[in-house]
Amino acid sequence: MSISVSQIDDKTKDVSAKRKLLSLAPRIGLAADGKYQPSNASLTERAKYRNEQQASVFQKNLEAIYKQALALTPANVTGAELDPDWLHHFYNLAETIHNPKMQELWAKILTREITSPGHFSIATLKRLTQLTQKEAQIMEKVTSLTCTINRDPQVKLLSHYRITGGWRHWLSKSPKQTLNLAKVGIPYSYIVTLIEAGILLKQEFETGQLAAKQPVLLDFGLDTLHLTPKHRQLVLGYYRFSLIGNELAQLLPPRPQTKQANLALSEFLNTDFQITDSTRKINSK
Numbered sequence: 001m002s003i004s005v006s007q008i009d010d011k012t013k014d015v016s017a018k019r020k021l022l023s024l025a026p027r028i029g030l031a032a033d034g035k036y037q038p039s040n041a042s043l044t045e046r047a048k049y050r051n052e053q054q055a056s057v058f059q060k061n062l063e064a065i066y067k068q069a070l071a072l073t074p075a076n077v078t079g080a081e082l083d084p085d086w087l088h089h090f091y092n093l094a095e096t097i098h099n100p101k102m103q104e105l106w107a108k109i110l111t112r113e114i115t116s117p118g119h120f121s122i123a124t125l126k127r128l129t130q131l132t133q134k135e136a137q138i139m140e141k142v143t144s145l146t147c148t149i150n151r152d153p154q155v156k157l158l159s160h161y162r163i164t165g166g167w168r169h170w171l172s173k174s175p176k177q178t179l180n181l182a183k184v185g186i187p188y189s190y191i192v193t194l195i196e197a198g199i200l201l202k203q204e205f206e207t208g209q210l211a212a213k214q215p216v217l218l219d220f221g222l223d224t225l226h227l228t229p230k231h232r233q234l235v236l237g238y239y240r241f242s243l244i245g246n247e248l249a250q251l252l253p254p255r256p257q258t259k260q261a262n263l264a265l266s267e268f269l270n271t272d273f274q275i276t277d278s279t280r281k282i283n284s285k
Contacts, residue, residue, distance in 0.1 A: 184258070200245060
């Protein structure tokens with residue numbers, strides 16, 4: 001069997017779908033290439049040709065990742081000896097990554113591990129191979145609004161705060177205040193996507209009761225927010241990243257908060273918290 005684009009009738013309604021399908025023929029050894037003619041090849045020969053083509057593509061993918069990692073890795077930092085089993089899995093998984101944007105993430109992983117090993121587990125590598133570009137873009141968007149609380153390294157996405165008791169609880173029309181994430185471009189469908197992808201945990205968590213007048217440090221990328229409860233019996237609620245999600249979040253560079261995000265956080269918190277100005281930890285241009 002040999003596939004040719006000339007087989008398509010341009011007048012048919014489904015020409016676009018057929019052309020898309022025909023474009024897959026070279027990947028399964030059904031398109032002529034120089035001396036190779038699928039119609040004259042046996043099933044075994046076609047399988048051999050396909051495997052050879054696939055091996056070339058896999059090699060090309062690995063080389064692209066390696067070249068990017070080489071450009072990212074500093075020459076003035078002592079390199080580490082990578083675990084042979086980890087490296088074996090890395091090679092076998094990385095070679096299947098075709099998308100240039102995703103290859104960039106794999107290059108960052110290799111760079112991080114060669115300079116400071118132990119940040120990315122094999123489980124995370126396997127999950128990353130299943131991550132679509134759309135899911136990666138959603139993760140990048142959501143991560144831009146995540147924070148750590150009081151320097152705890154666990155990455156969190158604020159979702160609500162709650163008055164747990166006292167007269168304010170009983171007099172308040174809504175003792176639970178929810179952050180409108182959609183205002184900053186994070187619809188609930190993004191949360192669902194990351195939960196289904198195993199990046200966010202499904203359950204929402206809460207801090208312990210916050211001490212009145214005692215500042216809480218929220219680190220958002222390059223900005224630190226000082227949050228001081230105006231009274232007792234307040235807790236912060238958040239989505240927590242999974243172990244795999246926490247490791248993947250390391251791949252995304254820290255960024256300053258947008259004015260839109262700062263405004264949304266201020267509207268969300270200022271009734272029951274005193275918020276100081278964000279302080280830029282790193283001078284970014």
